Amino acid sequence: MTITNNITRNFLDTPSYWRDYPDRDIEFVRWYPCDVRRLSAEDVFRHRHAPHQDVSFYMHIPFCNQVCTSCPYNKFNTRNTLVERYREAMKNEIEAYSKHAYMKGVKVSSGYIGGGTPTTLRAHELDDLLSFFKSRFEFTNRCSITIESTPVDIDERKTEVLLKHGVDRVSLGVQTFSDPLLRHLGRARAHTADKAANTIQMLHRMGIENICLDYMIGIPGQTMKLWEEDVRILMQLPVNSFSVYNYLVLPGSEAFFGIQSGLTPICPSSQEADHMYWYFLDQVLSNKYVAVTYNDFGGPMSREWDDLGVKTYPIDPEGNKPYLGLDTSTFYLTDHLTHVWYECGDLMALGAGGYGFLNHHMYLNEPNINRYIDLANSGNLTMTMGAYADEYERRCRSLVLGLKLLRVKRADYKRTHGVDLYDVFKEKIDALVEKDLVFVTDDAIQVKFKKGWFYIDNVCKAFYSDANYRLPQPSPASTEILKWQLRNTAEELPYATS
């Protein structure tokens, strides 16, 4: 008798949220601090900590016409009545922020509208929401706003609305140009390679100057040959940025059982996936594209970007490849990343399950959509969970998240935090240098190409404080942890009364 083990024991086993070098961590660090607890708007604004002028925003629209089989984010299938209620609630939330004393005189300098698929909203709904937002806040002249979409959830009318409201970048979840692979991903039937190409052309024709394309590595059935074809197509498209993500098989998901039962082909091995990644990297970087993070890229560098003052730096100064990274602090299109990840800047979260960072507090909005609607409609901000980042935690945060941008300049760091990063983190940095994961110059700390890129989450987590060590990234879809945390009084614990 033979039996087969069709279940991953690797990504999906519980320790996958934390691995110490030389094991490769793969959690995809994106929020910090992680030591979250119950947090209300009153907690966040009790003391005014952060003198500020600019704020970024993240707007979460948790609806999809077709929910993908591997998506971990807070999302729901589109239901018109719920969308309508949600939109009204979000307007109330915007209103509440606009009247809040902390936001007085603040200008919005960048933003990201994600989900879900925000463009599942109809054109008039997008128009209404964005008009309202723009009527309540002042935006800077160079404010860059990105919106996520799919090839099938955006059309000319919606694009007109987006352009009208200053949305200048569309991030398109293309994933692959292989139709069979798209079916394995559970994408909508209408999402085909042709449709994706046509949508990109439409956006370009309509005047969206910045189109970002998302690709996936590790899709069930994906081969090196199919991947080479995807990379070749990418180079021919009118897009000036792109990202590559690893496909994840979530336990108990449709994809999980599809693969287990043999209905869906297996995923590439990690060696194959790594090979695809390095191939991709060589192709794009040798064609003058520039690295923003280890999985986000822009370019190719152009005269226009040069004229805007966009700066680059050598990724591998001691190597023989002339690959370049983007100095995100010199480019308005990457303001959002610089502001939020690098500078500990304020980030206003709108929508259920949105993460923000205001007044030195990282926070999550209520992820339950009905509770979110009720909270927002009662005139409240919807913050429900988060963590205060004191001076030390902010210094950590600028490296935990800043190093995702591959390089943190010492002068910038000192300007933000008043100290040299090496003085504060000498021991941690030396340990990373010893492992050949980063290097330090007079100007910056930089993630070592290629080894540090491979271990990017290990590198970022090296700067977690003791209070956050071995804690998972907070989930954007769950606050259950709050109900079980130790607090000051036993009466607050849910089981005390049961």
Added chain:
Amino acid sequence: MQPRRRIFDLEQRVFRSDPFETVEQCRTYDLDTRTSMIIPTQHMMKILAPFCRPTTKLLEVGAGTGILSLRLASLFPDCEFFAVETNDAFLTVIRENTIFANLLNYGGRFSYEWARYSRLPVATASVDVVFSFCSLNRWTEPLATIKECNRVCKPEGLVVLYDLARDADEGMISFVLQYTGANHEQFMGAMRSSFSVAELQAELAGVSLEGWRVTREGINLIVSSREIDVSFTVGEPGIYDNIFAPVWAETSAIV
């Protein structure tokens, strides 16, 4: 800089009696076993697979919805599986699952009945493998039951009890808790009612079972009457390594 605070109230074991009162609750748990709990379920199957030789008799104590025994019985039709459960609501779901399995011609040899765990309806030294999965935390008399498991197990046989470990890393508990959704009360109730490694080692020593092993693997606690391989990590920790490779085929014949 603040040191890490304690996150959960898990210092003391807080026993709670069987929380599954209705058939509907048991059906929900059944779905969990097949979905969000699929990884520990697979882990337990991996542990047991090498011992499922032809003619082996296996007893599951606290079978819950019976899904683990049914799956193993399907994979090893030459083995004989017998399950006991004290909770009538679970027995209803075991019946439903068995009917469904037979409807699909699963081909296994599986039977079950109601029993007290402290008086197992099985002859002394008659079973090759005694096992339980995520049940220990709801046993009202855990030591008496463990002694019963030992009684019915053949001298050369094996007892394996798989449960949660209350002394698991709190970060790991946070990670799992975030993805339990509406079942967080069930998960944390079971966690609070579970043992730590040290507690169970001390308890076993108290009933002259010092030779038994208590291991923590991830968030789980595994008790075995002799040393077995319970490891659950593989090679290079990339996302896609050996995910869907038939690695059990080689190990299923090894005892």
